[in-house]
Amino acid sequence: MTLLPRDRQVRAGALLTVLVVLVAVLGPVAAPYAADELVGPAYGAPAPGAPLGYDYLGADVLSRVLLGGRSLVLTTVCAAVLALLAGATIGMLAAWTGRLADRAVLWCADVLLAFPHLVLVLLAVSMLGRSRPLVVATVAVTLLPGTVRLARSLTLGVMRQEYVEAARLLGYPRRRILFREILPNVTTPLLVHLGAMLTWSAGLIAAMSFLGYGVAAPAADWGLMVNENHGGLRIQPWAVLVPVALIALFALGVNTLAEGLGRTVARVEEER
Amino acid sequence: MNSQITRRGFLGGAVLLGGAALVGCAPDAQRQQAASPGTLQDGTPRRGGRLRLGVVDGDRAGTLDAHKPLTIGSIIRGFAVYSKLWEWNAEMNWSPALAEETEANADATTWTVRLRQGLEFHNGKTITADDVIFSARRLTDPALGSPWAALLFTLDRERIDKVDERTVRFHFKDGKGFVPFPDTFTNFGAIVPVDYDPAKPVGAGPYKLKEFTPGQRSLFTRFENYFKDGQPYADELEIIDFQDEASRIAALQAGQISLANGIGADQVRLLQGDPRVSVVVSQTSNWQSFDLNLSKEPFRDERVREAFRLLTDRKELVERALSGHGRVANDLYSPQDPTFDRSIAQRPYDVERAKALLKAAGQENLQVELVSGEGGDAAALVFAAQAKKAGVTVTVKKVDAATFNGPRRLDWTMSTGGLLTESFLSSALHLDAPVSAANKTHFSDPRFTELFEQAITQPDVARRAELVHEMQRIQHAKGGLVIWGFNDALDAVSTGVGGVVPEHTQFATWRFEKLWVKETT
């Protein structure tokens, strides 16, 4: 782990991620107004005291930007981590158990993959209403099949390794083999996959917000801001472009970080 | 998507059009025009060309059925294909169209209608009394299941008499009078031939259907024997469905369409600097409200209702939710109706009194859920911020149109609402009359009911006005509608189209017979 800061890509990625997360976490302290305070004209242009202007109802865009990161970052991270935990567990167990269970899991993953993402979101939101847990769950379910397949194939690869075969032949307890031998060996690629998932997750949440299926107002949220103000993109662009840029930077940072980490770890292993 | 038009034109799925006074009224509002005046009425109408109107119809594709138009797009298409006995004039009063003369008897228990001479359908068949009877019976046929049949609930469909080839006499159930017959029959009472087939719709409107692709577009050609001489002007009319307001506005600016009806108020600023487009502003009496459910706590208490009315900053709502394109309202509908009581004072904005009332009612830390339908959320959010100032926590719950109008539609404790311009009686029929099917506020007052029963059989305006004034005082004091504003109808029109004139209706771009395409050089 001492190698980490030396990799330039990791450093750049970490810096970006930390920067965006800082805005998200510390923003609420610095926000001059509350999320639902209407202080200026609707779609008002930037003015002294409101450097980013006002949104479609007249709330201060800067305040909503500062307040709206926490929920987006949290939603994105929760969805990706949930998909990782559930997907890895299911995929590993499927590979480990093999036979019927494995086939059943693969089949379910394929059904989920064939199931149009859009339908999933539309039906889920129509049935259960707009809420943050639902956004997290929907995005996690969308990311699940890919993760299951990846975890499964990684586990199968590791299981074919000689030392696992040996451990089996030596009659080590199954749990021990799973946790001591297999888990450490699939962790790194799965973590890299987490980086990619965070990017997708941010993109999906932004798209859901655009279609009006994200977090509900008056809560401040970068994704929601994009939806609320998209009609005025040509009148007051800041209310849309600033949250979009922050989402993009967050995705870029996390992704760069994950890929860099993956590379570094791979290098370390090689050097070993 | 989250379109503005849905809110302005098609309030929560309840398309309620028109309505008028029996005698001409003169609304004090001035006609006005927003951008580049002088480009609209210049020149004489010219024949030829194709009119292209872009509509945003929520998630619906709609139909062409004469008596079952369920979406704003379908209603607009109906304006092209069908003609009615009456039509709405620019002041939102009815005047004869296919009818030459219409008359109610002294207690409005019968209405007699005589058709003009020599009227024709698109297929060349002459329009007769039989067609009128068929049309009225079809609209109210339970087997057709038109939701608009409810508006004519009192029409006795077994007693529509053919007086002669051109004259029909209508009777009402139990021999009762029904003053708002033209109001309620005009909107959805398209006159169609006795052999009408909704799959191949034939009417007597200014344009004949050529092609209909649901959810995409419809194409019409001029009806040469339209009953208004010399009209319509354009060779063809195309109505194009858009899913997104921003896309429709861009198409208008790029010259792909020439008309966009009922645009979102926030889009006006975008168009103001554009020399290719002008925005026509029509001041209407289309209203926006928050509906309080009187059958539920906390709104059973009159003091809480009053407090909610007082803490509503109507001016701010008009400014923010309507981008300033509207007027403040006083919890009463139909100000264009000659029976409207103008002596009732405007309710002030008074947070302190609202707080005191809430305290007296023991509701100091009140929490209420405000359900907003498609497009109603801007007003709801502004109201939530206002309520906070009086110590009331309002949680806005946005639901889609299908849920808003679904099985729970009468259960919402508080919800967004509104209606297009209608006469007083016809609005009451929708909302708070004893027979209303959509009484979201559960308003029920014995004296109000009694007055309503009298007013509906009183064709004399002065005498009816007395009754209505008392009804309005009851509504103003005890009702459940917090009517905060009237919104303007905003139409965007390409400079290449003539004949769009501001009115006191939302019909400026739907009067297809009057619109014409200017020569393109």
Add this chain to the structure above:
Amino acid sequence: MSRPATGGRGRWLLRRVAYGATAVWATSVVVFAATQALPSDPAMAILGGDATPESLARLRLDLGLDRPLWQRYLDWLGGVLTGDLGRSLDSGTDVATLLGGRIANSLALLLLALSVAVALALALGLFAALRRGGLADRVVTSTAVSLQAVPGFVVAVALIVLLATTVWPVLPAASLLEPGLSPFAQLHYLVLPALTLVVAETPYLLRQVRSSVVEALESDYATAARLRGVPERRVIWRHALPNGLVPAVQATALTTGVLLGGSLVVEVAFSYPGLGGALNAAVGARDIPVIQAAALLIAGGVVVVNLLADLVTVLLTPRLRTGES
């Protein structure tokens, strides 16, 4: 997917098709169940808030809502198998007619966008892989990552302002396709939506191509080939590129799947009459026959595309193996 045993390719294909069919069937069950569980009564959703109990009852009877669930499912499935998708609740039109034109439009857009995106991804991915670690690679890769995070509608609005309304108005802002005419006969309507999709989908494909080509270039056999004195150019064309193709095929399949139902944002932004928009509107209007048909079509499309991708992969693999030796 399991690789075919030598000689059993036909049986493998058959098994694969049957497998895909079960997935589509499962989707049909889920979609049907979900549409039945939607809140609000379809009759009310259609007739609106002013409908009387009588007209609602009438419509419910017409819709067969009084019959048991399993019976409705079987009827629907039987209809689908015999090519009858039912009638739209909203417009009353035959669902097959309603969706037919839209499927053609969606496919045309998909083909156009994908062919450009794949070509671009291959070229840029290869370019970046050959200069891996260098400035050019970094610029290409980080541009790709950032673009991936820009919502499609922002790209759409930017393109509209640039090329349709304000800066350089040469293309139509809205894709008002003439119904009944082939979308390829009105290509000018396809340019902006396709361009938006290209911007949205190329980054993912590009990164897949880049990473697999890099992997191939750094693989043992590539090193071995170099040691044998094979020229670098030949190493790239014979070894690296074909190996980069396999993941690219799979990635293309995944993208196609996403685009089949997910180009909704683009369809909305350009008023493009495609399948995604029809589906979105149908959910909003609770137009159940249309939801079911569109969802099933998309699911079927995804399965077919994955099948094709697997087939292509299988066809590519033996050739690659001979290249390896």
